[in-house]
């Protein structure tokens with residue numbers, strides 16, 4: 001260390017305090033990175049890696065980014081999963097004696113981002129923290145860019161993972177020393193940075209004190225947190241992390257909202273994924289999701305709120321109706337909706353601007369944008385005066401025009417201020433007399449120069465003499481080469497050009513000093529006034545953020561109304577009857593991808609008396625999965641408070657929606673397709689209640705026919721009989737044998753999705769009809785999928801033989817190419833079990849008969865009995 005320059009010593013001392021962050025060290029107009037940090041950053045940012053002191057034995061690697069463009073570089077480092085510590089000069093280099101003092105002024109981590117460039121406007125950017133006490137987990141999460149701070153407690157790992165998936169924090173704080181490989185695995189799969197924080201940050205008592213101090217409250221009761229345990233620890237740890245990373249007072253964080261899991265519809269991770277709520281399972285990504293169909297919001301705040309509504313549908317009748325009435329009013333009053341939306345479209349991201357205002361990074365344009373956005377508020381209030389629904393009326397009653405804030409900003413800043421304060425020109429004239437005086441001096445420089453030019457031309461007789469200014473040389477007099485002989489002695493030569501020479505005089509020098517001082521003072525004064533204004537606005541954060549929240553909600557209501565009106569949705573009737581009755585329901589996403597009117601609507605009736613378990617059979621591609629999903633989506637959209645894609649709908653509220661749709665491998669968790677399928681099914685059977693809606697699509701598909709059929713059968717029975725009332729279930733299956741369940745279970749019904757065979761082809765009607773089906777049409781679908789014709793022809797032959805009761809496959813045509821194992825297979829024949837699972841019991845019965853010990857009469861009686869049983873099936877035994 002002693003061999004290093006004082007500057008490098010300073011660097012290393014600071015770096016030692018931030019070992020896990022890349023340190024950006026301010027030097028002049030650049031942020032420099034050194035050593036390993038430089039190597040890492042150069043690679044990510046694709047910038048040149050150079051070295052300091054190139055001739056030394058071990059030159060120090062370094063790279064740098066310009067100070068004024070640092071934001072975008074920081075964004076890239078964060079996106080690559082790093083933390084960045086920003087080390088600034090904290091004293092004026094001109095006044096510093098020796099080495100300029102430097103300190104880390106902020107640490108940017110994936111969960112603590114406030115700069116808009118780093119954030120996607122319609123997604124929240126949460127920092128989460130988890131603490132545990134006797135199996136109960138506290139999860140707190142904060143979007144510092146918008147001040148959205150919430151906390152929940154859940155019981156068990158599964159519930160925590162479900163909640164984490166719903167919230168999707170970008171970074172998660174956990175206590176050091178926690179051994180939770182399951183959580184680490186989950187974080188790495190979800191692109192969630194895991195940060196270990198010292199255990200003392202989670203100390204219950206200190207966390208409580210920290211919360212009370214930060215929110216300036218007397219006790220945790222003010223926010224309803226008093227009954228929480230690990231939730232308080234998690235929330236306190238977040239505040240500690242903010243302090244540690246130098247985010248200042250964060251005056252905009254004025255409240256934390258606790259909630260209980262039962263306050264919202266429970267949606268587990270598999271359901272959010274399978275119903276494609278936020279992202280499609282296919283390559284379409286967000287485009288194939290329900291969110292994409294529903295998101296017609298016009299403000300970033302509204303976009304984020306709509307996502308929240310979608311992830312957290314409501315379960316209480318009165319709160320859903322409260323929203324729904326407002327949506328209905330906006331649907332009915334098209335011109336009110338259009339006017340409101342017209343205004344909303346002009347409002348910028350007030351929440352995120354306030355985040356930057358509070359941490360002190362908001363620039364003049366941010367404040368100007370804030371003022372312009374707030375100026376719209378009175379116009380919206382006027383429109384809300386005619387509203388009749390309680391939601392909109394309450395909103396109008398609580399409306400705060402914030403005219404004082406908007407006008408103070410508008411009065412202080414010029415109309416279109418520059419991005420940065422560096423060159424002044426931000427503050428309006430008339431705001432500060434001192435500033436006006438210094439500005440005048442700077443402006444007067446122009447007329448002074450013109451006067452001086454005239455005067456010097458007269459004095460010297462050089463008509464072409466010019467008085468000019470440039471950034472490098474300051475003020476100077478320029479005389480062309482031809483006139484040099486006329487230049488007086490007191491002119492001091494400064495620079496020689498090809499055709500002219502440049503001079504300076506004492507008078508010009510004095511003037512220059514005055515002007516430069518005035519300029520510097522002007523910029524200083526402007527900065528001071530601006531920072532004061534920003535501080536004042538920061539104090540108003542609770543009012544401004546409350547209004548940003550109202551704007552977000554209004555945007556969501558108007559958006560759901562807009563989608564309802566343009567997509568022909570209906571207002572669902574809501575009750576607690578347990579009945580789900582949908583007339584002409586459609587799948588909101590699939591119908592968007594089809595031509596107008598091409599989607600075939602369907603009716604679905606579920607209740608707790610006769611239609612509790614619907615068994616839906618039908619060939620591949622018929623539309624079974626679509627119907628299943630559309631029922632779940634319609635229920636979910638109704639409980640968001642929105643309209644639904646149907647002609648009519650009555651929705652008895654559900655507490656949870658569970659789905660097991662399709663089979664997917666989860667190799668990162670080391671679970672096979674079938675294991676995933678069974679774990680998800682187990683999860684449903686353990687968690688579903690009589691108020692839940694369960695969607696099961698082909699469970700048991702991932703194992704052998706018999707195992708699968710038996711499991712599917714048993715699961716359907718369990719859901720039918722659960723707690724005597726059963727769980728409303730839609731069950732799509734390929735196992736035709738399951739249709740027998742409808743005869744045995746009083747509340748189960750068979751449905752099938754209709755198709756018609758036509759000249760060896762198949763017509764899909766996508767229509768749900770009562771009754772079961774006994775055909776798969778798998779071969780037709782295989783043909784549609786483009787299997788070679790010879791395979792199709794051969795499969796038809798085999799099928800025909802099997803359907804005629806002959807379970808030996810037909811011989812292959814002479815000359816047909818022999819597959820590797822085909823001859824052997826053909827010889828051994830087909831196992832009966834594979835093709836006629838329902839007859840296996842018969843095989844077992846016959847095999848078990850001891851014919852040698854039977855009388856002919858007993859043999860005949862047994863044969864009669866077996867014949868009888870063939871009619872009724874195995875369970876009729």
Ligand SMILES: Nc1ncnc2c1ncn2[C@@H]1O[C@H](COP(=O)(O)OP(=O)(O)OP(=O)(O)O)[C@@H](O)[C@H]1O
Pocket residue numbers: 590594598599600601618619620621622623624625626627766767
């Ligand atoms: N009601 C409908 N109206 C129009 N097209 C539909 C309808 N339902 C489904 N489709 C179309 O049929 C395709 C297949 O539907 P879906 O995946 O629901 O069939 P499935 O019966 O579940 O098939 P599989 O058993 O092979 O999974 C859909 O992608 C869609 O394009």
